[in-house]
Each structure stands twice: as C-alpha cells, then as structure tokens.
Amino acid sequence: MAELELEVREHKPHVKQVVPLVVEIMPGQASEGLLDTLAPGTYEGLSVRELCEQILNRGGWSIEDQQIIDDIKRQLAGGKLLCRGKSSEGEAREYATLEVTEAGEQYYYVPVRAIKPQEGG
Amino acid sequence: MWPPDPDLPLVHAAGFIYLPVQFDPAVAREVGAPGAVEPPETPLPEAAPSLLLVSHGRHYVRAFRPQTFLNVYHLLFPQDYERSREVFWRGRGYAAPPTGRVVSRKLATIIFDILPYFIRTKTRGRPGQGSTATLWERIGTQMRRSGRGRSGNDPTETAGWDRLGRDGPEEGRTELPEGHLTGGQFRVWLEQALGHNLQARERERLAREVREQEEMVAAAGGQAAVLRHLAARRALEIDGVGFERLGEKDDYLIYRRTGVYGLRDSFGRVYLFPDGRVAVSTRGPLHPVVWEKYKHPLLLRHARRQQICIKDFQAPGEFSAGGVITALEQGLNALYYGYNYRKRNGYHSLDRMGRDLGGVSFDDYKVAKDHPLLVGGQVEVTNDFI
Numbered sequence: 001m002a003e004l005e006l007e008v009r010e011h012k013p014h015v016k017q018v019v020p021l022v023v024e025i026m027p028g029q030a031s032e033g034l035l036d037t038l039a040p041g042t043y044e045g046l047s048v049r050e051l052c053e054q055i056l057n058r059g060g061w062s063i064e065d066q067q068i069i070d071d072i073k074r075q076l077a078g079g080k081l082l083c084r085g086k087s088s089e090g091e092a093r094e095y096a097t098l099e100v101t102e103a104g105e106q107y108y109y110v111p112v113r114a115i116k117p118q119e120g121g
Numbered sequence: 122m123w124p125p126d127p128d129l130p131l132v133h134a135a136g137f138i139y140l141p142v143q144f145d146p147a148v149a150r151e152v153g154a155p156g157a158v159e160p161p162e163t164p165l166p167e168a169a170p171s172l173l174l175v176s177h178g179r180h181y182v183r184a185f186r187p188q189t190f191l192n193v194y195h196l197l198f199p200q201d202y203e204r205s206r207e208v209f210w211r212g213r214g215y216a217a218p219p220t221g222r223v224v225s226r227k228l229a230t231i232i233f234d235i236l237p238y239f240i241r242t243k244t245r246g247r248p249g250q251g252s253t254a255t256l257w258e259r260i261g262t263q264m265r266r267s268g269r270g271r272s273g274n275d276p277t278e279t280a281g282w283d284r285l286g287r288d289g290p291e292e293g294r295t296e297l298p299e300g301h302l303t304g305g306q307f308r309v310w311l312e313q314a315l316g317h318n319l320q321a322r323e324r325e326r327l328a329r330e331v332r333e334q335e336e337m338v339a340a341a342g343g344q345a346a347v348l349r350h351l352a353a354r355r356a357l358e359i360d361g362v363g364f365e366r367l368g369e370k371d372d373y374l375i376y377r378r379t380g381v382y383g384l385r386d387s388f389g390r391v392y393l394f395p396d397g398r399v400a401v402s403t404r405g406p407l408h409p410v411v412w413e414k415y416k417h418p419l420l421l422r423h424a425r426r427q428q429i430c431i432k433d434f435q436a437p438g439e440f441s442a443g444g445v446i447t448a449l450e451q452g453l454n455a456l457y458y459g460y461n462y463r464k465r466n467g468y469h470s471l472d473r474m475g476r477d478l479g480g481v482s483f484d485d486y487k488v489a490k491d492h493p494l495l496v497g498g499q500v501e502v503t504n505d506f507i
Contacts, residue, residue, distance in 0.1 A: 028450045028454075029239065029377070029449065029450045029453050029454070030238055030239070031238065031239050031240055031241040031360070031362075032241055032242070080506070082458070082506055084498070084501045085382075085383075085457070085458075085501035085502050085503035085504070085505050085506065086502075086505050086506050087506040097498065115454060115458060116454065117454060117458040117459065117506075118431055118432070118434070118451050118454035118455040118458065118459050119432045119455075119459050119461065119466060
C-alpha cells in the first residue's frame, strides 16, 4: 500500500461530552451543505436520520439554505442519507468527531451525505 | 450558382436581387401562358417587388435581399467568413483574431460554477459563514504557492484589446446600384460590404467580450490579477478539486480526487483504495474516467484513463456546469458506493468469488479491520451501508 500516504493518528475513544452537535447535510458530493447546530439535550436518543428529517422539515431557512434543501431532497428521491459510509440509523455520537471552534468551544460534528448510490457494472 | 459567375446578368430592383430564370421549356411555357405577368420592360419595380420581371427580353426571378444576405453571410458560409476574419486581422498585424476575454467562457464556467460546488468555504463551527471572497483569496494563495503550470500569453497583452477594430480606417459603405448588374460587379460590391460588415461585427464582439471580462472580474471579488494569472497558468487544484488545460485549444480536464477510501467484500474484509482523480474531459461526452492508473471492481483493467462503468448513466454530450458536476458526482458515487458486496457487481469482485473479467486482483489492497486508518476514522469504508 505504498500509494496510501495518510498519516496514521492515534485513535482516541469517545468520551461522552455535553456539547452542542453540528450536523451538516450535504447533497451529493457537494463540499458544503446545510449546517445546523443542536443544543445538548435535544439530539440524544435520536438517530442521525431522524435528526436530519427534523432539520429538513423545519422552516425559517434562508433562500440560500432552501436551495441546498431542494438539492438534498432531489438526491433523497431514490437515494439515502449516509454517514461516514454507513446508513444513518445510529445515534449521532457514533459518527461524531469532537471539534473545537476558534474561540475554544467544543462541539460534535456529524457530516451526512444525501446520496443516490450509483450502482456500477 | 454561388459565387455568381462574373458574366451572369443580374437585376437589382426594389431592394432585391433578381436572378435570370434558367431556360426551361416548362418555365418558358408558364411565363408565356395567358394571364402570366406581362413583361414590364421599364421601369424596374421600385416599391412593390414582383416575383418575376422581364427586362431586355430576359426573364428574372426574385431571389434575395442583398442586405439580408450580408447579415447572414457568416452563417451561410462560416468557413469563408472565418477566412475573411483571419485575413482582416492579419492585415492589421495580428496572427490570429484577438479576444477581449482573458478567460474563455468555458474556463469561466469551470472557475465560477464547477469548482465552487466542490470547494469548501464555510467554517463548520460558525454556520452560515463563508463567501466568494474567501474562495478567491484561497485561489490567489494557491496560485502564489504553486509554481507549476506553464505560462500562456502575457496578461498585459490584453491591454487595449477593446480598442481594436476601431483602429482600421472607416471604409465608406458603397450602395449597390439599382438596375442591371453583372455577377462580377455584384461580387466586387459584396466583398466591400462584407469587409465593412466584418469590421462592425468584430468591433461589437470585442466590446461584448471586454464587458463580459469586466463582469467576471467583479464576480471574482475584483481580483483581476488572480483571474489573469489563472488563465495564463491553465491549471489549479484546491482541496483535491481542480482543472488542467488539455493541449493548446480551449479544452480542459476537470477532476476531483477520491482520497483514500475503503470498500468491504462479502466476508467483511476491507480493501483500501488509493487516491485517484475522477475526471471529465470537455473534449467529448462528459463521461467520468479515472485519470491515473487505477483498479477497481467497476474498471475493466488496471490502467490509465478508464471509463467508470455506471449503470443507467447517459453522459451529457454538451459541456455545461451541471453536466460536469453530475458526471463527476456519478463517477465518485460509483467508486465509493457502487460496488455491492452482496451482488458482487462490476467487472471483478473483491473476494474473487464472483466474476473476474480481467485477472485484476485486489489482494494487495486488503487490510486488517483494525487498521489504524480505519480505527482512527481517517478512512471511511464507503459501501458498508447495504
């Protein structure tokens, strides 16, 4: 595997933190998606899919965000929500990485892709 | 009939060119039949042009308006027009027709519509942030850092292009005289009028291109220098997304890198796939290929520039931002999610239990499930959702 040039980082197991959760739902292979921040206590016990459905069905988005929502819904017609290559049925913390803002605030980040899996062959 | 024979008699009347009716017994009978148009020898029609006229004992038929002919000449005879255009500019000291654009339309589509789709500008911790300015600052930084890519025209040569076309002397337009003409006289007039028309069209084109260029600079946050440099360098890569110019013409390879990713087989064993560029060329149909030497269950061989085998995908034939984005997405989706370990679809199966059409083995990509890259979450197994 000489072509693999990634640096191997030491894996640190998750320790439950009481921090906000940032969910980003990206349509297809877009680099950016719909970002939403959920306060601690509002996302526990729900699967990522359920959280995404809540986010997508909520109103009050800007026009720019609404366009992203439309793109996501287009992908989801016949597609699915994938989280780090897996189905999004698990809880957010299973897929989350702990990140820190420039101001030093910690948060969980979960990237979700709305994908129409393209079967090959 | 075209170009008209120098000796061909023509009539210019009421804004139309009349061509002589070829001798045909049937036509002769028709025009000579009772009730047919009486031959008005003189005067020639001035306002309401008749379909047929007879002059100097010869029948003529209404054919075309010279002015309309001039206006559509570039569509009727595109090759002749292009030749005339080259001659026009060569006569003014240019090896090729100049352009008011530094960045071609195709390149502008790549820079303004395709790349931003794949390049991240938002900050995750602060939703909603990110802007075009950020992207352009990143492009500027990237270009300063990267020394590769060959330089094209000196961008400073573009100065003053908008003035071109006004440099030549204004040739007075000569009106086509009414009455009888020869094909040769018509050709002389036509060449002169075409030259005049061409000059006006070229001036209009340059003005339009300069205007478009100014709009582009505004869209790039005023970073004209970065835009010019980008056009000269002809290559850019940011966050694994980029383009390269193919050859000397206005064609490009647009790509996104896959990064390292994993696929699992039906036994749950994981195979790590190296980084490769999923690319679309603007030269032909927009079908995604893997540019590097690469192997994958959906590629027939272990070779370069292979088309990715995608079910039910009709590659767009015409270049457009949407078409390129769709093609790249389909290609990436196929590599990441397209191999179904249960069906073992594709040309080859990872676990050697299914069909194998080319003797491609993936054993060297096999890694332990607790490989640090997998455990550390740096590499995703992308087909584990089935």
